[in-house]
Amino acid sequence: MTAAPALDEVAAIITDLIALGSNAWVVIEAEGEQVTAVTSFIREELRGGEEEGATSVETIAAPNLVAQELPWVETRDVRGLLVLGIESLSTEQLAQLDLDRGRFVESPVITVITTPEGASRLATHAPNIWSWVGPMYFRAVEPEPMDVETRIRSIRDELGISEEEMVQRIHAGSIVIDPAVAEWLVLIDREDLIGG
């Protein structure tokens, strides 16, 4: 596994692969309870790329990859597939997937989102597919959000008043709600004091 880029970076990598018309395999490993959130995050990120004209991405269940009819053959405009449920495939299905890998030579970019066990089973029972994945194997790391407490402190220190005083001043109409004050109010969850 390569150094752990955050999921938005992984999505950017997938978007680039799709834009290049690549037939790459990407594996994102997420703990069981994370899989749904990770899938939804990646789908949204790729959809953002889609608005720039780069991608058309569909989500499919893993058994469709081993089905006789490949899901993208009918719809040539699909350029990326998110595959869920690899962890539920049997050893035989994984071995068959590996044997049939030639079918994927002209496939869209395939992104497998699976559990650590699913990734391990894919690596063990479909070693040729796994070598296709190569460095495109990532652990799901959430992007680091804003450090809200630090941001709030920097505004509070500058204005030199406590939150209580600010609220009083707003009620008294003695402070202008400019972008900095508005930012503070949003971050401390007192947006009710902003109009609109």
Added chain:
Amino acid sequence: MVDLSERAALERRKELQHQLLEVGISSFRPRTARDCFRMIQSHLIKASDLGLLEQSPAQVRALVKLSEKNTTGTSDIAVGNVRNFHRVRSLPHFSRPDGAWFDFQLLVRERKDEASIIAYGFELRMSDGRPFPFIRFDFNPPGHDNDDDGLRSHLHLGTDDDGFSIPAPFMSPLAILDLFLLRLRPGPRRRA
């Protein structure tokens, strides 16, 4: 009849503000705050690729921050984790190869299937010898009617003094970044 009273001037300013805000606000509608964040991040990464910024794409990703949504569905998008009130260059910012540097902050409110920007501040600072040391586009949050001074969206040219602020249109973050990245620098005179 000519009316140069404060009250009449305020009415004219409010009318101008209405014209300046109406088109811009309705034409920039990201689906979510994250969508808006992604657009800004992609714009800056592209600028990095093109050499318009000194920061690498990885640095762009690290610099632009998105907060979690608050309970009313609003998020904060900002450069760095500290608000730079005093133009301290050691705080997080983006820089152009010519030495100009900038940061920004905006609030994005999500409602149903779309999001809208309710406030922003984008400031570009320039080195000595430029016509003004900084330029800032401010969009104040919506106020109550009696706070309306007709300057919700305004421009600061080299001074924080509100007495010198200039009415400005609502601009999409990408349009402001275009100005910061591609213009607001010496250029050929178009007319003698």
